[in-house]
Amino acid sequence: MATEFEIRGLKSSIEGKEILKGIDLNIKGGEVHAIMGPNGTGKSTLASALMGHPKYEVTDGTVTLNGEDVLEMAVDERARAGLFLAMQYPSEITGVTNADFLRSAINARREEGNEISLIKFIRQMEKKMKELEMNPEFMHRYLNEGFSGGEKKRNEILQMMLLEPKLVILDEIDSGLDIDALRIVAEGVNAMRAEDRGFLIITHYQRLLNYITPDHVHVMMQGRIVKSGGPELAQRLEAEGYDWVKEELGIVDETVGQA
Amino acid sequence: MSTPTTSFGRDAAAAIARSKNEPDWLVAWREEAGELATQLDLPKPEKLPLTRWTLDQYGAYRPGRAVASKADLPAAISALLPEEDSGTLIVQHNSSVIYTQLSDELKAQGVILTSLEDATRNHEELLRKHFMTAYARDEHKLAAVHAALWNGGVFLYVPRNVTIETPIQALLFADDAEATFMPHILVIAESNSRVAFVEQVASSLDAATSTLLHNSAVEVFAKSGAIVRYAAVHQMDASAIDIAYRRAILDSDARIEWIVGDLHNGNSITDTKSVLKGNGSTSDSKIISVGTGNQRMSLTTQAVHFGRSTESNMITRAVMKEEATAIINGVTKIEKGATKANGQQTEKVLMLSPKARGDANPILLIDEDDVKAGHAASVGQVNADQVYYLMSRGISRKEAERLIIHGFLDPVVSEIPLKGLREQLHRILERKLG
Numbered sequence: 054m055a056t057e058f059e060i061r062g063l064k065s066s067i068e069g070k071e072i073l074k075g076i077d078l079n080i081k082g083g084e085v086h087a088i089m090g091p092n093g094t095g096k097s098t099l100a101s102a103l104m105g106h107p108k109y110e111v112t113d114g115t116v117t118l119n120g121e122d123v124l125e126m127a128v129d130e131r132a133r134a135g136l137f138l139a140m141q142y143p144s145e146i147t148g149v150t151n152a153d154f155l156r157s158a159i160n161a162r163r164e165e166g167n168e169i170s171l172i173k174f175i176r177q178m179e180k181k182m183k184e185l186e187m188n189p190e191f192m193h194r195y196l197n198e199g200f201s202g203g204e205k206k207r208n209e210i211l212q213m214m215l216l217e218p219k220l221v222i223l224d225e226i227d228s229g230l231d232i233d234a235l236r237i238v239a240e241g242v243n244a245m246r247a248e249d250r251g252f253l254i255i256t257h258y259q260r261l262l263n264y265i266t267p268d269h270v271h272v273m274m275q276g277r278i279v280k281s282g283g284p285e286l287a288q289r290l291e292a293e294g295y296d297w298v299k300e301e302l303g304i305v306d307e308t309v310g311q312a
Numbered sequence: 313m314s315t316p317t318t319s320f321g322r323d324a325a326a327a328i329a330r331s332k333n334e335p336d337w338l339v340a341w342r343e344e345a346g347e348l349a350t351q352l353d354l355p356k357p358e359k360l361p362l363t364r365w366t367l368d369q370y371g372a373y374r375p376g377r378a379v380a381s382k383a384d385l386p387a388a389i390s391a392l393l394p395e396e397d398s399g400t401l402i403v404q405h406n407s408s409v410i411y412t413q414l415s416d417e418l419k420a421q422g423v424i425l426t427s428l429e430d431a432t433r434n435h436e437e438l439l440r441k442h443f444m445t446a447y448a449r450d451e452h453k454l455a456a457v458h459a460a461l462w463n464g465g466v467f468l469y470v471p472r473n474v475t476i477e478t479p480i481q482a483l484l485f486a487d488d489a490e491a492t493f494m495p496h497i498l499v500i501a502e503s504n505s506r507v508a509f510v511e512q513v514a515s516s517l518d519a520a521t522s523t524l525l526h527n528s529a530v531e532v533f534a535k536s537g538a539i540v541r542y543a544a545v546h547q548m549d550a551s552a553i554d555i556a557y558r559r560a561i562l563d564s565d566a567r568i569e570w571i572v573g574d575l576h577n578g579n580s581i582t583d584t585k586s587v588l589k590g591n592g593s594t595s596d597s598k599i600i601s602v603g604t605g606n607q608r609m610s611l612t613t614q615a616v617h618f619g620r621s622t623e624s625n626m627i628t629r630a631v632m633k634e635e636a637t638a639i640i641n642g643v644t645k646i647e648k649g650a651t652k653a654n655g656q657q658t659e660k661v662l663m664l665s666p667k668a669r670g671d672a673n674p675i676l677l678i679d680e681d682d683v684k685a686g687h688a689a690s691v692g693q694v695n696a697d698q699v700y701y702l703m704s705r706g707i708s709r710k711e712a713e714r715l716i717i718h719g720f721l722d723p724v725v726s727e728i729p730l731k732g733l734r735e736q737l738h739r740i741l742e743r744k745l746g
Contacts, residue, residue, distance in 0.1 A: 104704050107696065132706035144701035148719025157715065158705035195719070212705060 056082030056119060056135070056219045056249050063114035065102040072098040072310045074276040075114070080220065080251040087254045087262055087287060090273035091295055093308035096255045097141060099273070100224040104138040105131055118220060133162055135219030139209035139226050146196040151208065152178060154196050155215055162216075181214045184244070186237055202229035210241040221245070222253045227261040239264030259291030272298055274307040320370060322347040325460035328373055337440075338432050345449045345459035355452040357581055357610035358673060359639045365553060365579055365608075366523040367454070370461055374491035376405025385411060388516050389485050394732020398478040400425065404464035406491035421474050428465025428496050438469060442500055446531040446559035446587070454555055454581075458494055458527045465496040468509065472502035472535070479508040479543070479729050486515040489522040489551065497530045501538035501566075508541040508729045512736075513556075513576075515548035524552040531559050534566035536590060543728050545573040546580070547740050550605060554580035564590030564619065570597040571727045575740050578607055585614035588622035588653075597626040600724040602744040603636025603668065612641040613657070617650040617683075626657040629721055631745065632668035640670065644685055645677040654684040661691040662720050717745055 058080040065073040072095045080086050090096050102109045103116060105128040116123040118134055126134060146154070155178060160168045178192060185207045197205050206226055213221055223242070227235055242252070242265050254265065262270075262284065270287045272280040272295070279302055280286070290298075299307060325346025329339040354362050379385055382401070385393075389403060400418065402425060403411040409427030418425075424435065431439045449459035466482050486493040501507055517524060526548060534540045546554055554576040560568040574582050586595035597613045615624030630638050644655035661670030674687035694716055702712035718741060725741070728734040 106700055127709070128700060128703040129706055129708050129712075132704055138704055140701070140704075144695070144698045146698050146701070146716060146719055148722030149715045154702070154705070154707075154715065157707050157711060158702075161706040161708065161711070195722075216705065 056251050058220045058251050059115070059117045060103075061115045063099075063102065063116060064112045065098060066110050066112055067098065067108055067310070070310045071112070072276050073102060074309070076278060078271070078278065080253060082219070082249040082251055083247065084269065085246065085252040085254065085265060085267045086269045086271065087256060087267040088271045088273050088278070089256060089259070089287060089290055091307055092257070094273045095276040095309050096273050097224055098276075100138055100222050100255055103222060104128060104136065129161070136222070137213050137216060137218030137220070138222045139206075139213060139224060141225045141228065143197050143205050143209055145198045145200075147198055149196045150193050151196055152192045155212060158212070158216060177215060181211055184214075185211055185241055187211065203231065203234040206230055206238060207234065210238050214241060214245060219249065220251045220253070222255070224255045225257065226254070227256055227258060235261065236264060259287045262287045274299070274302075274304055276309040279304070320346065320368075320457070321350045325349075328461065332373065332429070334429075335432055335436065337436070342460050345456050348450055348456035349453055349460055352450065352453040352456050355454060355581070357612070357639065358641050359671060360608060360610045360637070367525065367553065369523050369525060370457065371490050371492040371522070371525065373407050373463065374488055375408035376410040378408075378410045382411065382413065388487060389483060392483060392485065392512060392514050392736075394730055394736060398481050398730065400478065400480045402427070402466050402482045404482075404484045404495050406486050406488050406493060407463045409464045418476065422471040423474060423476065424467065424469035425480065426467050428467045428498055429463065431467035431498070435467065435469070438500065439467065439498070442531065442533050443498055444531070446533070446561045447529050447557050454527055455529075455557065458496070458529055461492055461527070462494045462496040462529070463492055466498065468499045468507070470501045470505040470507045470538075473504050474502075475506040476508070479510045481730065482509070482511045484511065484513045484528075486524055486526070486548070486552070487517060489517045489524040493524060494527045496528065499530075499532045499540060499542070501532070501534045501540050503535045504537040505535075506539045509543070510728075510730050510733055511542070511544040512733065513544070513546040513548060513554070515552050517549045517551055524548070525555070526552055527555045529557045529559075532561070532568060534560060534562050534568055536563040537565045538563075539567045541569045541571070541729060543571040543730070543733070545575060545728075545733060545737055545740070547575045548577065550577040550607065552576070552578050554578065554582070556580070556582040558582070558584040560586045560595065562586065562588050562590055562593035562595065565592040566590060567594045568596070570595075570599070571724060571729070572597070572599040573724070573728075573737055573740070574599060574601040574609070574611055575744060576607075577604065577744075579609065580607070581610045583612040583614070585616065586624060588615065588617045588619050588624060591619040592621050593619055594623045595625070598724040598727060599628045600721045601628070601630040601638060602721075602741065603630065603632040603638050603670075604634055604744055606635045607637075609636070609638040610641070611638060612643065614643040615645070615655055617646040617653040617655060620650060621652040622650060623654045624656070627724070628659045629662075629724060630660075630670060631662045631664060631717055631720060632670045633664045633745070635665070635667045637669040638671070639673070641673045641675065642687065643675045643677065644687070646680050646683050646685060648679040650680050651682040653680065656685070657687045659689045660720070662717065663691060663693050664717070714745070
């Protein structure tokens with residue numbers, strides 16, 4: 054079945070304060086959507102609410118992945134249904150090696166008794182790490198512990214590649230990356246583009262979109278999508294900033310819930 | 313002689329020693345210790361009153377049956393041995409050592425591995441120079457009782473410049489709650505020697521009515537430049553009490569690494585202390601514990617710096633479940649004159665139940681200006697962001713928590729020098745963590 058991800062009227066609050074004020078978005082397999090916007094406009098909240106972070110309460114709206122109600126699912130069920138969020142600040146977990154963690158994640162998608170063989174898993178992981186130009190040593194390091202910002206981001210992409218999700222959300226995957234790392238990460242994402250896989254890329258900057266060409270670009274302000282367009286919208290934002298959008302829409306303060 | 317000792321003193325200590333045909337000096341020495349035991353008070357572990365602990369049932373001398381080959385060891389003991397044969401093994405069963413195996417190669421290099429009881433006869437001079445000098449019999453009542461009644465035990469002597477590649481393995485096992493079970497382990501590592509020692513303490517007591525008191529001690533003497541790695545895993549039945557005083561005395565440039573799994577299922581007091589006497593000596597202590605049921609534990613690590621440029625590092629990590637209590641003390645003491653010393657300690661407690669208790673008490677006692685010292689302590693629950701992160705990859709909440717809890721202890725588990733024992737430790741943790 055072709056992937057179809059639908060967000061309808063999504064509202065979400067953190068500690069009683071409403072951040073998302075009604076988001077509508079439709080992402081089909083094969084499409085790359087970019088959400089751009091200044092800091093504090095609710096972009097990362099959208100990512101966290103979709104994944105089911107316990108701090109974010111969804112107060113209204115629906116989210117479906119191939120017709121299945123995502124909001125009814127626990128975080129791990131969402132992941133197994135095909136959702137993947139590359140996080141802005143991945144956790145560090147002492148004592149759990151990268152390899153053990155990823156193998157557990159893969160096996161969580163497989164029937165008991167049908168676990169991936171160790172050899173096969175190691176081979177896959179080695180191959181993907183090579184593509185991402187990661188030091189093979191990182192396989193046996195504790196999860197994200199002592200990783201630099203850029204190493205953590207590559208590790209997120211590594212997980213995406215091994216878990217083969219249907220709908221990928223990249224939350225500021227480009228922040229803290231130098232130009233080489235950015236290129237490697239983008240190549241990783243491009244290699245994963247497929248007919249049955251949709252992408253939602255959240256970013257401040259257009260530079261990532263030089264490497265990953267989006268089909269649709271959305272601007273987020275005040276917890277809403279205020280403008281949508283094609284790749285040319287991203288280029289104009291890069292060249293002229295966000296002020297013209299604010300002017301056009303009569304927005305003075307684009308942020309939400311920061312007070 | 314077969315009735316468990318409850319009233320105890322000078323005469324009782326001497327009588328037991330005589331019945332075992334111990335050398336005269338030891339009979340006299342035990343007699344004095346028995347006297348001390350009647351005079352001294354129990355130790356007073358921080359925030360953990362011992363008043364309701366059964367510490368006065370010492371059991372009777374009940375030796376195990378000596379065997380000539382490893383194949384003849386009782387099944388309960390064989391089951392505890394890691395599969396790989398390290399070639400070097402000593403086994404205590406209840407009140408005596410029943411098996412000792414040391415390779416000809418190590419014998420030829422002058423390595424000695426015997427029961428401590430044998431060593432009192434055959435290596436008297438060496439033994440008396442060290443035995444109970446790091447852990448003195450007049451420290452407190454438990455030390456005096458140990459001195460008066462210790463049995464079996466291990467004597468390991470590593471001559472200078474000798475390196476022992478595979479760990480020396482000791483298994484101390486009790487299956488009779490009425491037996492006196494008080495091993496003493498003495499390790500002497502001469503200059504520039506290297507050795508790893510792995511100690512397992514286990515029991516199999518069925519619905520015992522008596523309280524088995526494992527009143528044990530370890531003394532390690534690392535002479536200049538020697539490196540000793542000492543791993544211990546304790547796991548006895550809940551009805552037993554585990555007392556383990558561990559001491560290391562370090563000469564110049566010597567090093568001790570303690571890797572300890574205090575995983576006993578009942579009440580316990582452990583105290584692991586490194587005395588950095590010589591300049592440039594270093595110590596590293598890593599201790600893990602899991603508290604379950606309503607067990608009470610006092611876990612102390614200590615480093616005492618006398619030498620210049622000495623370094624100590626101590627890490628204790630404990631997972632507390634159900635209604636268990638652990639008082640975790642870290643004491644870094646830097647004496648006057650120990651310039652350029654560096655003492656660091658960390659205590660971390662993971663609480664899995666609202667009724668569990670875990671206290672972390674870092675204590676720094678510094679009498680010298682030109683030093684570095686630091687401590688970190690934390691008591692907390694499983695981190696919700698970590699759980700979310702793992703779940704966001706499809707891992708169930710239960711499995712995520714399991715990974716995080718085991719991971720919390722892994723920095724110590726992964727250091728255990730014997731693969732088989734490491735796997736066994738994983739199984740113990742699997743069981744204790746449920």
